[in-house]
Amino acid sequence: MAARASSETSESSDKVSVICRALRRAIIEQALEPGAKLPEDALGERFGVSRTIARHALGQLAAEGLVELRRNRIAVVATPSWQEARDAFDIRIELERLVVRQLAGKLSKSQIAELNAHVDAEDRARGGTDAVSIRLATEFHILLAHMTNSPILVRYVSEVAYRCCLTLSLYSRPHSTECAINEHRAIIAALAKGDATKVMELMHHHLDSVATRALVAPAPQRGRDLLDILAPYADEVTSNRVVKLPKVARRG
Amino acid sequence: MAARASSETSESSDKVSVICRALRRAIIEQALEPGAKLPEDALGERFGVSRTIARHALGQLAAEGLVELRRNRIAVVATPSWQEARDAFDIRIELERLVVRQLAGKLSKSQIAELNAHVDAEDRARGGTDAVSIRLATEFHILLAHMTNSPILVRYVSEVAYRCCLTLSLYSRPHSTECAINEHRAIIAALAKGDATKVMELMHHHLDSVATRALVAPAPQRGRDLLDILAPYADEVTSNRVVKLPKVARRG
DNA sequence: CACGGGAAAAGTGCATGCAAGCTGAATGCC
DNA sequence: GGCATTCAGCTTGCATGCACTTTTCCCGTG
Numbered sequence: 001m002a003a004r005a006s007s008e009t010s011e012s013s014d015k016v017s018v019i020c021r022a023l024r025r026a027i028i029e030q031a032l033e034p035g036a037k038l039p040e041d042a043l044g045e046r047f048g049v050s051r052t053i054a055r056h057a058l059g060q061l062a063a064e065g066l067v068e069l070r071r072n073r074i075a076v077v078a079t080p081s082w083q084e085a086r087d088a089f090d091i092r093i094e095l096e097r098l099v100v101r102q103l104a105g106k107l108s109k110s111q112i113a114e115l116n117a118h119v120d121a122e123d124r125a126r127g128g129t130d131a132v133s134i135r136l137a138t139e140f141h142i143l144l145a146h147m148t149n150s151p152i153l154v155r156y157v158s159e160v161a162y163r164c165c166l167t168l169s170l171y172s173r174p175h176s177t178e179c180a181i182n183e184h185r186a187i188i189a190a191l192a193k194g195d196a197t198k199v200m201e202l203m204h205h206h207l208d209s210v211a212t213r214a215l216v217a218p219a220p221q222r223g224r225d226l227l228d229i230l231a232p233y234a235d236e237v238t239s240n241r242v243v244k245l246p247k248v249a250r251r252g
Numbered sequence: 253m254a255a256r257a258s259s260e261t262s263e264s265s266d267k268v269s270v271i272c273r274a275l276r277r278a279i280i281e282q283a284l285e286p287g288a289k290l291p292e293d294a295l296g297e298r299f300g301v302s303r304t305i306a307r308h309a310l311g312q313l314a315a316e317g318l319v320e321l322r323r324n325r326i327a328v329v330a331t332p333s334w335q336e337a338r339d340a341f342d343i344r345i346e347l348e349r350l351v352v353r354q355l356a357g358k359l360s361k362s363q364i365a366e367l368n369a370h371v372d373a374e375d376r377a378r379g380g381t382d383a384v385s386i387r388l389a390t391e392f393h394i395l396l397a398h399m400t401n402s403p404i405l406v407r408y409v410s411e412v413a414y415r416c417c418l419t420l421s422l423y424s425r426p427h428s429t430e431c432a433i434n435e436h437r438a439i440i441a442a443l444a445k446g447d448a449t450k451v452m453e454l455m456h457h458h459l460d461s462v463a464t465r466a467l468v469a470p471a472p473q474r475g476r477d478l479l480d481i482l483a484p485y486a487d488e489v490t491s492n493r494v495v496k497l498p499k500v501a502r503r504g
Numbered sequence: 505c506a507c508g509g510g511a512a513a514a515g516t517g518c519a520t521g522c523a524a525g526c527t528g529a530a531t532g533c534c
Numbered sequence: 535g536g537c538a539t540t541c542a543g544c545t546t547g548c549a550t551g552c553a554c555t556t557t558t559c560c561c562g563t564g
Contacts, residue, residue, distance in 0.1 A: 014547090015548085016311075040515075041515075041516095044549095049549085050550070051515095051516085051549085051550090052304065052549065053548070055308075055516085055517090056307075056308060059268075059308055059311060060311060060312075063316075065404065065407075071266070071516085071555090072515080073515085073516080073555095073556070073557095074514095074515070074516080074556095075516095083402075084402075084403065087403075087404050087405060090350060090354075090402075090405075091405060091408060094346040094347065095343070095346065097346070098342060098346050150335075150336075150339040152336060152340055152412075152415070155317075156343060156408060156412075160404075160408075163404070291545065292545075293544095293545075293546095302518060302520070303519085303545095303546085304519065305518070305519090307546085323525090323546085323547085324525050324526055324545080324547075325525095325526070325527095325545085326526095326545070326546080327546095
């Protein structure tokens with residue numbers, strides 16, 4: 001075993017990996033909102049590397065779907081559409097059902113303890129900012145994925161979970177973490193008991209309710225192409241005019 | 253709609269995307285076997301670009317799991333372990349069940365025709381090399397994913413399918429495509445009929461049988477860490493010696 | 505005052521150059 | 535003769551530089 005460590009994604013002490021991790025975390029903690037600009041020079045200067053490296057990191061993040069890369073334009077934090085968000089959650093449900101199916105009844109005492117410790121941390125973070133709560137909740141799922149010992153599964157679950165995180169920061173305003181934490185505890189219990197179908201059902205329900213809590217209205221209220229938001233209002237003004245709107249104010 | 257085209261992966265006419273596509277195809281057609289070296293300058297020279305671009309492309313491919321990147325060493329085509337292959341297939345099954353679930357009964361006549369045309373092409377390719385058959389079979393699944401209109405799902409299915417392709421080229425020697433083609437036809441039929449549970453079952457069975465046909469023996473006979481292969485034989489020679497084996501022959 | 509054109513500024517796309525690390529083989533030692 | 539050592543080369547890691555594109559702002563015009 002071992003020896004497979006590097007590559008695969010994330011780990012390794014490459015400069016670009018470091019930047020990727022930093023940006024990833026900044027994005028899922030909403031320090032960088034969707035739509036935020038990510039100029040190569042600024043990134044390079046901030047992290048003490050050249051544009052080449054910053055650029056490479058942006059490429060990786062774009063492959064993960066966290067960053068949007070447009071030719072000859074400044075890269076921005078991705079702004080998933082409502083439909084993309086829904087798709088991401090659908091995929092996530094299947095992936096995580098697989099995770100818990102593989103894990104049910106297979107966890108050691110220390111692993112159960114580790115999971116419980118993490119949920120305790122989530123509990124303690126309840127008073128803090130939403131961003132940290134969301135991050136911890138996401139990390140719980142990634143921790144589960146890690147326990148499958150399948151690097152591929154870890155990668156996919158992480159990626160799709162990060163994407164969902166991004167979504168949450170976009171569409172879900174008043175975030176209630178309490179129930180999610182209880183659901184996490186229930187999942188751990190079922191996992192320990194070894195009831196595969198039960199835990200799959202729990203996970204399904206858990207993610208489904210997170211998704212519906214988040215994606216109640218298919219209408220993105222904030223950000224996201226002013227053009228789309230204003231489309232219905234524009235009709236009465238510009239029945240014949242081409243939809244030009246020369247310079248739209250850019251957030252941030 | 254539209255406007256989402258680029259980014260996401262693959263498409264776009266970036267030089268790096270072009271190289272990625274070319275390499276990806278070369279890898280899944282086994283023109284580049286697992287373990288094959290991919291030096292940056294050679295790639296750059298071959299594609300008429302600088303090392304910078306070749307390097308970036310290798311980075312993307314590594315993120316997809318097709319290429320293995322080792323610090324300060326020449327990149328090589330990935331050589332998934334048997335376990336990783338099994339994991340990839342498990343994930344693939346879940347993902348593709350989701351695909352056909354979303355598609356059942358939702359396909360237009362022209363889409364059905366497109367699928368049938370593809371399988372016809374698979375049929376015609378039966379006489380040719382295994383590599384082309386495998387590629388076509390894989391592309392059938394990716395075509396299916398495309399029809400969901402979910403870019404994220406397309407990306408994951410493509411990625412995991414390519415990985416499985418790589419696996420097939422590693423572990424499955426005598427490849428029999430006939431049954432697979434019939435299974436494809438059965439899936440199309442069930443899809444057209446709109447029986448979601450039936451088509452999910454078909455897809456599950458199809459992928460499962462492909463996997464078992466491919467992964468019969470958990471022992472990788474070719475390539476892949478001579479150390480692992482020789483481990484059982486080494487016991488009688490080196491009961492006490494540290495497992496040093498200073499310089500193991502490296503397959504060209 | 506609004507509108508349009510054009511030039512400067514900013515930012516990306518890409519190639520090249522230099523330093524550092526790994527590979528492999530020839531050399532010296534036992 | 536077998537083994538460790540060292541040195542040359544090849545290859546990667548990364549920064550910098552130049553060309554091109556996009557954006558922004560300024561100014562003249564209707």
